[in-house]
Amino acid sequence: MTFDSINPATGKKVESYPEMSAEEVGDILTKCHIAQQDWANTPLPERARLMASVAEVLRRNKEAYAKVMMREMGKIWPQGLAEVEKCAWGCDYYAENGERFLVSEDVDTEAHHSFVTYKPLGVVLAVMPWNFPLWQVFRFAAPALMAGNGALLKHAPNVIGCALLIEDIFREAGLPDNLFRSLIIDIPQTTDVIHDRRVAAVTITSSVAAGRAVASEAGKVLKKCVLELGGSDPFIVLEDADIDKAVEVGIVGRYQNSGQSCIAAKRFIVVDAVYEEFEQKFVEAVKKLKMGDPAEEGVYIGPQARVDLRDGLHDQVQRTVQGGATVLVGGEIPEGPGAFYPATVLAGVKEGMAAWSEELFGPVATLIRVKDEAEAIEVANGTDFGLAGAVWTQ
Structure with a gap:
């Protein structure tokens, strides 16, 4: 071999x-x-x-x-x-x-x-x-x-x-x-x-x-x-959070290393009162992330490490969408050589979907809308994964 x-x-x-x-x-x-x-x-x-x-x-x-x-x-x-x-x-x-x-x-x-x-x-x-x-x-x-x-x-x-x-x-x-x-x-x-x-x-x-x-x-x-082992870290945004700062840090937390990190923020759990603002600003920031040759200046999203890993990630995205989630940006394999996958945001992710229960080891953020702090904690804890987590509040 x-x-x-x-x-x-x-x-x-x-x-x-x-x-x-x-x-x-x-x-x-x-x-x-x-x-x-x-x-x-x-x-x-x-x-x-x-x-x-x-x-x-x-x-x-x-x-x-x-x-x-x-x-x-x-x-x-x-x-x-x-x-x-x-x-x-x-x-x-x-x-x-x-x-x-x-x-x-x-x-x-x-x-x-x-x-x-x-x-x-x-x-x-x-x-x-x-x-x-x-x-x-x-x-x-x-x-x-x-x-x-x-x-x-x-x-x-x-x-x-x-x-x-x-x-x-x-x-x-x-x-x-x-x-x-x-x-x-x-x-x-x-x-x-x-x-x-x-x-x-x-x-x-x-x-x-x-x-x-x-x-x-x-x-x-x-x-x-x-x-x-693996992780699916919660990133909780509460009503009194500094939204601009949460978006800034969340982008790095999710998309560093082209999203391939076990301790990356993966599940963005946002309370209803600030959800619309967070989603808008987060998606705007994601759209600015440049994908391309990892040697090129200004590139933030390089290729995934292997084609099979990229394809597996895309399958998870597709299964999540088939379950009722919405792609706000990204979500498509680009044409051309290499194992590239764009920075992607999924909204409307709910229990039973792939992105809810599985680790997405790539540049895909899942946005989960919750009623209040109590529900945010319940959702954050409703997983077998551990490792890290973040709470944004004053």
Whole structure:
């Protein structure tokens, strides 16, 4: 099997990566396990020095790294640069604070001496998504490595170039060889890695279905797991809200990263008293969002990461409209190459529609009109999704 990296703005293949054999994966696991045991004995000041070096490498090469993200998953240029900078900030943060976080703490008990101490788990497997292909990895890797762990990355198959790039970043910064390694594998081999005795824990950021599968496999071998799954965040606008500010922030909250964010505002729940004003101003703002080449200045909506994801999003929009919702702007697949989908607003979304109960992972906002604050809270809580939320009020 090979994994193809496709530029979502053009539809053209960038690179192909062969799946690693079981022997290659086993060799990497052994080397990472050995490297982690040595790393666990490395003094914290030295770990901090190397983590700060990672931040330096990121900042020094941020334009090159932003280009890789743009090419593999269509991230627009300014947001790519910001993502690299955020990764560097994360590394600096743990370099500066890691030693303080890991100090042992005395605890009063009936025993002669009780304390809490923090020891590395071992090698941690991370199953990471494509939407923030650098940040999602570094927000895990920086604290995990600083705490003395080793790291294995199973990245999304459409951003293998980013996965190998991250491996190179840690190597260039001077971290021990094999302490952080990327695995080019599919689902069956991922299960094998979770079960492997050399792996101590697993973390995943992905869909609910993927998280359920990973948690199940980790549970079979009683390994710790951390899950960060989908979201359908409520954005509640009450009668006394600053509507202009709510619209301004709501546009960023929904359409950043071309709408592909688990913590994006997705369900705009607006009380009746200000609904008409909010809808008008929100739609006007959405119409100004420029869609196009992610490298082009002024573009805010780039392509979706893959054509199949774009098509799945459009299917959700169509099913919602068939259920009685109205498209106020967008909602049509544009002609031409690439995985583009316009900034879209759906109104009249009600219970039973796809946009009510499913996560729309793309540039689609759903407007839900409610009578008052009590109904807004009821609607916001009427979902299986969690993560974040916002309330606009004085």
